[in-house]
Amino acid sequence: MTKLRAGIVGAGIAGASCAGTLAAAGWEVDVFDKARGAGGRLSTRRFEQGWATLGTPFVSAKRDPFRSQLRDWVRQGWVSAVRGNIWQGRATISWAEAQLQNHYCPTIEPSQLVRKLLGSARLHTGHRVAALKPRTLVLDDGRELGDFDCVICSVPAPQAIPMLDALPLLRERLAEVRYRPIWSFLMRWDGGPAADVIKFDDHLLNLAVRQPSGGPGLWSVYATHEFSETYLEASEMEASNRAASALMGLLGLPWPVEIEASHLWRYARPENPVGGFWVGDRENRVALIGDGIAGVGVERAWESGLRLAQAILQSKEELAL
Incomplete structure (x- = not known):
C-alpha cells in the first residue's frame, strides 16, 4: 500500500x-x-561550556492536551518545573508567589x-x-x-x-495578521540580584533568565516590544550595546556586561491571529x-x-x- x-x-x-x-x-x-x-x-546556541537559548525561556500549559505532553516530557527528564526565585522591582519573591508554578524549563537543549x-x-x-x-x-x-x-x-x-x-x-x-518584535540577548555578568529570574519594571527591558548551562553568570535578556520596535532596523551591535547599558543602570552593575550573542525575533508575538x-x-x-x-x-x-x-x-x- x-x-x-x-x-x-x-x-x-x-x-x-x-x-x-x-x-x-x-x-x-x-x-x-x-x-x-x-x-x-x-x-x-551552543558554547564550549554547554548551551543557552535566545528563544522562549519557559514552556507552560493552561489545559490538555499540552499538559499531557508536558507531563510526558517531565517523565522523560527533558523538562523540569521552575522553582527558582524572581527579583521583581526591588524585592525577591518565590516562583509560587508570582503564581507561575505551571512553568517548565528544558533540561536538554x-x-x-x-x-x-x-x-x-x-x-x-x-x-x-x-x-x-x-x-x-x-x-x-x-x-x-x-x-x-x-x-x-x-x-x-x-x-x-x-x-x-x-x-x-x-x-x-493572512493579510491582516500583525506581529510585535522582541530583541533577545545572551549576556554574562557577575553580581546583581540573587535570583534565577529578573522581571524588570522598565520600558526598555522585560525579563532576564539565568541559564543553567553555558558557564557561570550567563543570562538570557529579553527586551520590551517598545525597545524592539525602536531598534527594529538597528544593527546587532547597536541594539546589544543599548540593552547592556540599560541593564547596567537597572541592576547597578559597576562593570561592563559581556555580550555573547543577540537575535531579533521580528515575528515574536501575533497581535491579531486568524x-x-x-x-x-x-x-x-x-x-x-x-x-x-x-x-x-x-x-x-x-x-x-x-x-x-x-x-x-x-x-x-x-x-x-
Whole structure:
C-alpha cells in the first residue's frame, strides 16, 4: 500500500507537532526549514561550556492536551518545573508567589524537544521554500517537489504570504495578521540580584533568565516590544550595546556586561491571529498552522499542528482541509 505523503514548511514547534503526529500514523513526512536546525523559537546556541537559548525561556500549559505532553516530557527528564526565585522591582519573591508554578524549563537543549516531536519525519535543513502550489513545494533554487497528498505551512504570516501567490484564498486570510518584535540577548555578568529570574519594571527591558548551562553568570535578556520596535532596523551591535547599558543602570552593575550573542525575533508575538487552530484550502490540499493562526505561545503553536494532523487523520475518504 502506498503511503500518504505530506510536505511541511517550518521546523518550529507547530510544524514538528504536525509532522510527528502524521508520521506516527504511517505517513511519509518531509519537513523543510531554511535554518541550520529544527527549533524555531526553541532553538539553541551552543558554547564550549554547554548551551543557552535566545528563544522562549519557559514552556507552560493552561489545559490538555499540552499538559499531557508536558507531563510526558517531565517523565522523560527533558523538562523540569521552575522553582527558582524572581527579583521583581526591588524585592525577591518565590516562583509560587508570582503564581507561575505551571512553568517548565528544558533540561536538554530546547531544540531537541522539537527534534523529538518530529519523530520519524525527515528533516531537511538549509532548504528555503519560495512558493506553495497545489500539492507542491517550490524551493528558491527553482526545484519543484510535488505529488504530496497535502502541503502544510507553519511559518509566520509575513513569511508565508510571499509563498502564496498561487493560493489567493489562503493569502487573503493572512493579510491582516500583525506581529510585535522582541530583541533577545545572551549576556554574562557577575553580581546583581540573587535570583534565577529578573522581571524588570522598565520600558526598555522585560525579563532576564539565568541559564543553567553555558558557564557561570550567563543570562538570557529579553527586551520590551517598545525597545524592539525602536531598534527594529538597528544593527546587532547597536541594539546589544543599548540593552547592556540599560541593564547596567537597572541592576547597578559597576562593570561592563559581556555580550555573547543577540537575535531579533521580528515575528515574536501575533497581535491579531486568524483564530482557530488551522486554515485550509481543501481543493488544493494546502493548510496553514502556527501562532499566526492559533495565537501566542508554545502551547497554541503545538496544538495548532496537532489539531490539523488529527483532522487529516480522522477524514476517511478525503483530506478534511
